[in-house]
Amino acid sequence: MATGDDSKFYNEHDDRVGGPQFRNRKGRGPFRCRMYSGQGSRPRHRGGRGGSGPGPRCRFEDDDGDVAMNDGSSQDGASQRRFNPYWRRNHRTDDRFNQERGGESGGGHRAGGRVGGRGGGGAGGSQKSWFKMTIPYGKKYDKKWLLGALQNLCPLPFTPIHYHTEGNRVQFYIEDSTTANALSKVSRKITDAEGYKVAVLMNPSAPPSFAQTELKPEDLEHLKHCMAKRFDGSQQSLDLNSIRIDPDLVSQNIEVILNRKSCMQAVIKIISENIPELVSLNLSNNRLYKLDDVAELVNKVPNLKALNLSQNELKSERELDKVKGFKLVELWLEKNPLCDHFKDQPTYISAVRERFPRLLKLDGNDLPPPIGFDIEVIPTALPPCKGSYFNSDDIKSLIVRFLQQYYSIYDSADRQPLLDAYHDGACFSICNPFSMQNPSRCSLGDYHKDSRNIKKIKDPTTRFRLLKHTRLNVVAFLNELPKTQHDIASFTVDVNTYTNTLLSFTVSGVFREVDGKSRDSTRAFSRVFIAVPAGNAGLCIVNDELFVRNATTEEIRSAFAAPAPTPSSSPVPTLSAPQQEMLSAFSHMSGMNLEWSQKCLQDNEWDFNRAGEIFTKLKAQGSIPEAAFIK
Structure with missing residues (x-):
């Protein structure tokens, strides 16, 4: 029994x-x-x-x-x-x-x-x-x-x-x-x-x-905040090394163990929804033993170039087949069990390069150039950016005067006077390429909540709600955006359409925020204005679309770097900050050097509009010497 x-x-x-x-x-x-x-x-x-x-x-x-x-x-x-x-x-x-x-x-x-x-x-x-x-x-x-x-x-x-x-x-x-x-x-x-x-x-x-435990909504918020702190917007990199012991998560008793499907899926969702432009991802020290979930990022993060998988539990090189869709140039695999399966370093490199033929660095070490076809590769470079395009000098003068007036108010403490620049039925929208919750210094969180990126927002009701209608609503919204200082010398203007009753132009440049969490962060922008003639020979905006992104390294380096005026033998009074900005803008728009631009402004008592009109008149008469245009 x-x-x-x-x-x-x-x-x-x-x-x-x-x-x-x-x-x-x-x-x-x-x-x-x-x-x-x-x-x-x-x-x-x-x-x-x-x-x-x-x-x-x-x-x-x-x-x-x-x-x-x-x-x-x-x-x-x-x-x-x-x-x-x-x-x-x-x-x-x-x-x-x-x-x-x-x-x-x-x-x-x-x-x-x-x-x-x-x-x-x-x-x-x-x-x-x-x-x-x-x-x-x-x-x-x-x-x-x-x-x-x-x-x-x-x-x-x-x-x-x-x-x-x-x-x-x-x-x-x-x-x-x-x-x-x-x-x-x-x-x-x-x-x-x-x-x-x-x-x-x-x-x-x-x-x-x-393996089935889902993160609670409040835990997901903490995870987003934690990932935001680990995100470097200037490098488009996300460091998730040993995230399971991150102090911010541990203090909230939140377990984020990336070898659990629910946790990895949560991380992938945050990345794909907020930073699809990610270039570098560090997943080291997370006890990963398979890459099935990571493979989902191949289509969601197409620009990924660097991936750190070191110090995990990957046992077979077959796991790499799951992520070979990444166009990686840098990869870290050291201190994974799979590394012990190769008899020597050349075999190891060959096996990895078989999956990632563009790889230039493996485990931090430079690799020899990959063997390719014996075809001479002619180096190519992007063509240099061209300067502003105006249809005529009259339009140039009109737009230069408008931008000077507009941004002198926009960069002030009170943007309410911009009401005079907008039509009663004006429309405004803002857009940015990506966002993060609880943004770090280099992210675009302040601009994200009202971003009308129609590639991501499919709901017609939401699209309509994100449009700001009437000049009162437009200016009220502009007052809520971070305070800024624009580098007018960086502006490039392209006239798209010009008729007797309508003018459409795009202005691009850089600015920096002057207060709040992102103080001194440099941004790049592109703004499309559609305007109609105003009664005072000016412009009245009927449609305004603003696109904001993080500035590139080169844009940051060259921003607000206008040279000082050429010294002269006669004493020159010290210029105030608004005068220096006006001088830089006038020099950029007129094409004259700083010395002659300052002379023109001083002769017209620093009245930008009158100085512009005098300059246009004298240039048409051929009365300005060539020396004024030598910089």
């Missing part, structure tokens, strides 16, 4: 009761099911014919002569079927029968057992299924020895997930049917120091609870 303890004993059998005396015992056991071995041999039936007598004893020996004990319960469906002495098992129908009858429930599948049958049904039908691996009496073994012994015999590299003990057993999870099957075939091929065989049992499993 089998008690509950007996059942547990059978479930955890590891041959310590499997000596010769036990093998030759001839009592009737409690099992009525056919057994499996690692070799899939034919079962040996004993007992009376037909189904009326006692059930047969099921004894089955595998190739080393040890008794293969199944831990299945005698109450399962397979054990209750009628005994047929003429039944013959064959490999073609066995798995199908098992699948139709539900298989052998309750027990671990022995070595060589197939899970789910051939049709892909059941847990084994998907290559992404979870399996629980059990080592009976595994608690007595050293973890390092046990995993090392299993890996030495298993033909595929594996990563035990959630290695733990339960009673005397060791259990862990495998997230791949092929690997789990390969590992189960190692069963009873390892002999411990006491001469016992080490059994490996495999059971299909639902995903472990920790």
Whole structure:
């Protein structure tokens, strides 16, 4: 009679009761099911014919002569079927029968057992299924020895997930049917120091609870804030090294473990929605053992050029196949187990470059140039940017005067006077390429909440809401934007359309913020104005579209770098900041050097508009000497 303890004993059998005396015992056991071995041999039936007598004893020996004990319960469906002495098992129908009858429930599948049958049904039908691996009496073994012994015999590299003990057993999870099957075939091929065989049992499993745990909305907000602090907007790089021990997350008791699917998916979503222009990503020290989730970024972050995967748990170079869609020029893989599989450095480099042919740096070391076709490559360069384009001098004078007046007010403490520049039915919108919540110094968070980027915003209602209508609403919104100082010397103007009743032009340049969290951050902008004639020979804006982005390194370097006026023998009074800005703008717009521009402004008592009119008149008459234009 089998008690509950007996059942547990059978479930955890590891041959310590499997000596010769036990093998030759001839009592009737409690099992009525056919057994499996690692070799899939034919079962040996004993007992009376037909189904009326006692059930047969099921004894089955595998190739080393040890008794293969199944831990299945005698109450399962397979054990209750009628005994047929003429039944013959064959490999073609066995798995199908098992699948139709539900298989052998309750027990671990022995070595060589197939899970789910051939049709892909059941847990084994998907290559992404979870399996629980059990080592009976595994608690007595050293973890390092046990995993090392299993890996030495298993033909595929594996990563035990959630290695733990339960009673005397060791259990862990495998997230791949092929690997789990390969590992189960190692069963009873390892002999411990006491001469016992080490059994490996495999059971299909639902995903472990920790793998399904979703981050709460408030945890996601904390994660966004943490990632924002780790984001460098000037380099378009995100450093997620050892994020699981980030102080900001630890202090909130938030676990962000990137080898868990839910956590990695949350990170990928934040990246794809906020920084798709990412160029460099550091995922080092995160215990990653597979790259299936990282592969989703191939299409979501197409500009990624540098990827750091060092100090993780990647065991096979096949993981790199999942991310070979990245056009990487820099890659770090050092201190991953896969690095130990290569016999020398050239072999290692060759294997990596096979996946990433454009790679120039590996583990921080420069690589020799890749071998390509012997075709001479002619170096090319982008054409230099051209200067402003005006349709005529009259239009130039009109626009220069307008921009000087507009930005002198825009950069002041109060933008309310801009009401005079807008039509009653004016319309305004703002757009930026990307954003981050709780932005760092170099991000564009202040401009993001009202960004009308129609490539991302598909909802018509939201698109309409983000348009600012009427001059009162437009100027009220402009007052909410960060205070700025524009570098008028950096302005480039292109006239798009000009008629007697309408003028459309684009102005591009740089500015810096002068207060708030992003103080002194340099931005680049492009602004399209559509204007109609105003009664005072000026312009009235009917449509205004502003695009803001982070300035490039070159733009930052050259911003606000206008040279000082040429020294003269006569004393020159010190210019105030507004006068210096006006001087720089006048020189840029007129084409004269700073000395002559200052003279023109001083002669007209620093009235920018009058100085512009006098300059235009004198230039048309040919009265300005050539020396005025020598810079």
